[in-house]
Amino acid sequence: MSRRAQPTKGITVHQRGSRWYYRLDLEADPLTGKRQRENRGGFESEADAWTAAMASKQRHGGGRHIRTTRRTVRAFLLEWQAAVGDSVKPSTGQNYADYIRAYVDPIIGDRRLQDITVPVLNLFYRRLLTEGRVKTDRNSAMFAYWSEHRAERDGLGPTPAQLVTACGVSIHAARAAVLRFRRGREPVDAGAGLAPKTVKNVHRMLHRAFSDAVAWEYLIANPAEHASLPREQRRTSRTRPKPWTVDELTAWLRLALSDRFAAMWLLAATTGMRRSELAGVDRELLDLDARTLAIEDTRVVVAGYTVESDGKSNAGIRVISLDDFTVELLRAYLAGLGEEQEAFGSGYDTSHHKLLRYPDGRALHADTITRRFNRLVDLAGVRRIRLHDVRHTYATLSLDSGVHAKIVSDRIGHAHEGITVAIYGHRSTGHDRAAAELVAGLIRRRLDDAPEAG
Numbered sequence: 001m002s003r004r005a006q007p008t009k010g011i012t013v014h015q016r017g018s019r020w021y022y023r024l025d026l027e028a029d030p031l032t033g034k035r036q037r038e039n040r041g042g043f044e045s046e047a048d049a050w051t052a053a054m055a056s057k058q059r060h061g062g063g064r065h066i067r068t069t070r071r072t073v074r075a076f077l078l079e080w081q082a083a084v085g086d087s088v089k090p091s092t093g094q095n096y097a098d099y100i101r102a103y104v105d106p107i108i109g110d111r112r113l114q115d116i117t118v119p120v121l122n123l124f125y126r127r128l129l130t131e132g133r134v135k136t137d138r139n140s141a142m143f144a145y146w147s148e149h150r151a152e153r154d155g156l157g158p159t160p161a162q163l164v165t166a167c168g169v170s171i172h173a174a175r176a177a178v179l180r181f182r183r184g185r186e187p188v189d190a191g192a193g194l195a196p197k198t199v200k201n202v203h204r205m206l207h208r209a210f211s212d213a214v215a216w217e218y219l220i221a222n223p224a225e226h227a228s229l230p231r232e233q234r235r236t237s238r239t240r241p242k243p244w245t246v247d248e249l250t251a252w253l254r255l256a257l258s259d260r261f262a263a264m265w266l267l268a269a270t271t272g273m274r275r276s277e278l279a280g281v282d283r284e285l286l287d288l289d290a291r292t293l294a295i296e297d298t299r300v301v302v303a304g305y306t307v308e309s310d311g312k313s314n315a316g317i318r319v320i321s322l323d324d325f326t327v328e329l330l331r332a333y334l335a336g337l338g339e340e341q342e343a344f345g346s347g348y349d350t351s352h353h354k355l356l357r358y359p360d361g362r363a364l365h366a367d368t369i370t371r372r373f374n375r376l377v378d379l380a381g382v383r384r385i386r387l388h389d390v391r392h393t394y395a396t397l398s399l400d401s402g403v404h405a406k407i408v409s410d411r412i413g414h415a416h417e418g419i420t421v422a423i424y425g426h427r428s429t430g431h432d433r434a435a436a437e438l439v440a441g442l443i444r445r446r447l448d449d450a451p452e453a454g
Contacts, residue, residue: 008053008054008057010024010025010026010057011023011024011025011050011053011054011057012025013046013049013050013053015046016041019041019042019043019044020041020043020044020045020046020048020049021039021040021041021042021043021049022039022040022041022043022049022050022052022053023037023038023039024037024038024039024053024056024057025037026038038056038068040052040053040056040068067217068114069112069113069114069218070112071112071113071114071218072109072110072111072112072113073104073105073108073109073110073111073112073113073116074104074105074109074110075113076113076209076213076218077100077104077105077109077209080209080212080213081093081096081097081100083212084208084212089300089309089310090300090302090307090309091300091301091302091307091309093302094302094303095201095205096205099201099202099205100205103128103132103194103202104202104206107124107127107128108120108124113213113218113219114218114219116210116223117223118223118226118227120223121203121206121223121224121227122227122228125199125202125203125227125228125229125230126230128193128194128198128199128202129193129194129196129199129230130193131193132193132194132198132199133193133194138167138168138169138173139177139187140187141167142163142167142169142173142174142177142181143177143181143186143187145158145162145163145166145167146158146163146177146178146181147181149162150181156182157178157181157182158178159178160174160175160177160178161174163177163178176371179375180374183378184378185374185378185384196229196230199229199230200229200230203224203227203229206224207222207224207225210222210223210224211224242385242389243385243389243390243392243393243395243396243397244382244383244385244389244390244393246397246442246443246446247446248382248383249269249390249393249397249443250443250446250447251380251381251382252376252377252380252382253265253266253269253443253447254380254447255376255379255380256376256380257329257447259372259376261356261364261369261372262329262333263326263329263330263332263333264278264355264356264369265373265376266325266326266329266440267281267293267326267330268387268390268391268394269390269393269394269439269440269443270322270323270325270326270394270436270439270440270443271293271320271322271326271394271411271412272390272391272394272395272398272408272411272412273295273391273412274298274316274388274391274413275366275369275370275387275388276298276299276300276309276366277295277298277316277413278356278369279298279299279300279306279354279356279363279364279365279366279369280297280298280299280308280309280354281293281295281297281354281355281356282294282296282297282353282354282355283334283353283354283355284353286330286355288322288327288330288331288334291321291322291323291324291327291436292319292320292321292322293319293320293322294318294319295316295317295318295319295320295413296317297309297310298310298316299354299363299366300366301365301366301367306363306365306366306367314415316413318410318411318413320410320411320436321435321436322436323436323437323439323440323441324437324440325440325441325443325444326440337357340357340359340360340361341361344359344360344361347360348360348361349361349362349363356369369387370387373387373390374387391412392423392424394412394439395408395412395420395423395424396424397439397442398411398435398438398439399424401438401439401442402438403434403435403438405417405420405421405424406420407435408420408424408435411435
């Protein structure tokens with residue numbers, strides 16, 4: 001039996017052109033006594049109009065009604081970003097802005113917020129996974145041009161200026177690319193789709209945003225709550241980054257200890273500090289007499305600039321013991337800073353208290369740490385790993401040397417021991433002071449024993 005033969009009180013459905021519309025008669029306004037109606041249209045079929053009308057009637061009866069609006073996803077997310085901007089870290093806020101600009105706006109930005117459903121999000125995530133990459137892979141373009149002309153100039157390949165003309169990149173990017181290519185660092189084809197982890201990050205942002213939309217009474221329910229996400233491939237021993245052995249670590253350190261920032265490289269090797277923590281070390285929190293370092297501040301990159309942050313988690317705020325070897329090098333580094341400040345006089349940058357500085361006192365950019373590390377790795381001729389894998393190297397060497405996982409967890413700033421065990425899979429015993437001396441002593445003995453490079 002059709003709806004027309006068995007009508008529902010208060011609901012009228014009619015057709016106008018090729019679309020269907022409904023009118024819902026509501027209870028009179030309790031304050032003014034005036035009749036209230038809800039009109040909505042644009043449905044593909046009569047059944048769709050009836051379904052929507054019945055759902056709206058049920059919401060009104062249950063006391064949960066959201067006013068129909070034409071607010072788009074783009075308009076809502078602009079409002080949402082402004083509202084939550086001060087409640088998230090600068091790096092998180094920048095990530096949200098990048099995700100919205102690159103992935104959300106081009107695909108679903110013009111859709112009405114109230115039209116976003118679970119199936120729509122499922123299709124959206126699938127699109128991101130298969131063809132969501134929008135950033136031009138200029139690195140691959142530069143490498144393709146460089147490879148084609150690598151025999152020129154007696155095997156040196158094209159100049160940075162030629163890359164600028166051919167690929168439309170900046171001279172700084174071209175210079176860095178030429179150095180990478182000459183050292184054998186070839187780019188990896190990223191493909192047309194986004195990594196599952198990136199799609200999940202976009203989902204987490206939308207889940208939070210749509211949850212706020214529910215709280216603001218823009219949506220009845222959060223469509224991201226039941227959306228299907230791509231499965232991330234489980235890392236195997238072949239895909240998991242492999243840390244350095246003590247021989248590889250000391251081969252790299254032999255060269256790194258001749259660098260201006262030798263103290264930073266040794267600090268990374270003997271404490272497992274993150275890049276953001278190294279960039280944020282406050283010299284006033286360094287107590288060389290007590291042989292301790294308080295790690296409180298971090299510096300992260302946001303839109304190309306290094307900015308202050310409060311760390312990855314509360315566990316990142318900690319005090320760690322330093323070994324004699326690291327303290328000795330830090331004393332020499334601080335003495336050098338004092339000489340440089342005296343030499344520069346009023347031209348020395350005294351606007352901050354960061355430990356890592358250029359000769360004129362300027363703080364070290366966080367990205368520079370990575371670039372400098374990669375250059376030292378190439379010059380040392382050791383197996384290439386990420387800067388973050390030096391942290392993994394420290395943790396692995398500590399656990400293999402018998403340091404208890406709880407001590408390692410505390411030193412590297414994990415929230416709890418279970419994370420350390422899950423990542424490194426070791427269980428041993430030890431003490432913090434012993435942990436500080438153990439790995440550093442292992443490195444120093446190997447540096448003393450191994451032959452000089454050259």
